[in-house]
Amino acid sequence: MANKLANISILVLDDHRNMRLLWRGILLAFGIRTVHEADNAEDAFKQVGDKDIDAIIVDHHLDGLTGAEFAGMLRRAPDSPSQHVPIIACTADTRRSVLKLLVDSGVDEILAKPVSADQAWKKLAAVVNNRRQFVKTAFYYGPDRRRKDGGRWTGKERRKEQPVQTDPEDM
Template sequence: MSRSVFEAMSILVVDDSAYMRHLLMTLLQALGVKEVHLAIDGDEALALLQTSEPDLIITDAAMMPMDGFSFAHRLRSIRGRALSMIPIIMVSGHTDIASVERARDIGITEFLSKPISARSLYERLIQVIDRPRQFVEAPTYRGPDRRRRDRPFEGQDRRNTVALI
């Protein structure tokens, strides 16, 4: 019997919908994830992160009282702890360009649109594992490198050098 690449992972699922928490947990367990933690909103997730550091976080965008955007922003704002660099997959039914750009700009690693499927979740997990992006810390941004190109860009609009962690 072959082992799952996800077997050793610990994943935190943050969603205010009991249905979505259960669905994500079931899909993750079917993929071989042994350790799945659940939180009903960003506040509960931040409290849980005081005692555990998962390998990955999957969060819904629209939750109350603290939504996924605020949660991710607060997580990325933590200084001096590896906790702030945990990959985050955001799940949302709001897939307009403004929402996706907002997620990108606060440091979301991957974006997964609803309705989700086992395949789409698997693809995002593999993307995080097989193609991890360097973590960037700049005055106006902290999170995974937003560029996905493997080749360097040389040109008039090239950004200045930033610190890679």
């Protein structure tokens, strides 16, 4: 499978050089030959426009814009060079509020630090082999946030919860 990844081009956006080097080593071990690096969102945005980037790995805590702000800008900006490029967010900050920001920004996957090669492989395989369809609403543009088809909601808008009916005798 590594041979299939040889022609993939990855951009790593992280303001820490050691993390970019760690990512480079992991990606090269996967057989990916083209790894670009950026230490700030402005440079990354420019590289996405200038180069053929197949996926982006972005740290959440950056100098300047956050990873969520970068992803949101890439997904929704009128001058975005690539609204549909797969984005894997990587963060040590796994508070629910941060994860919600990342999901709402339009990232495809979230990877918690410390990074393991196994988890990195799974996230990369998910965005390359099993990409979710994109959804566009007034407030969101990005991969469908639902992981499963189906569910119990049968109404017009699935994201709304059905009121739970309780029988007073059950209380």
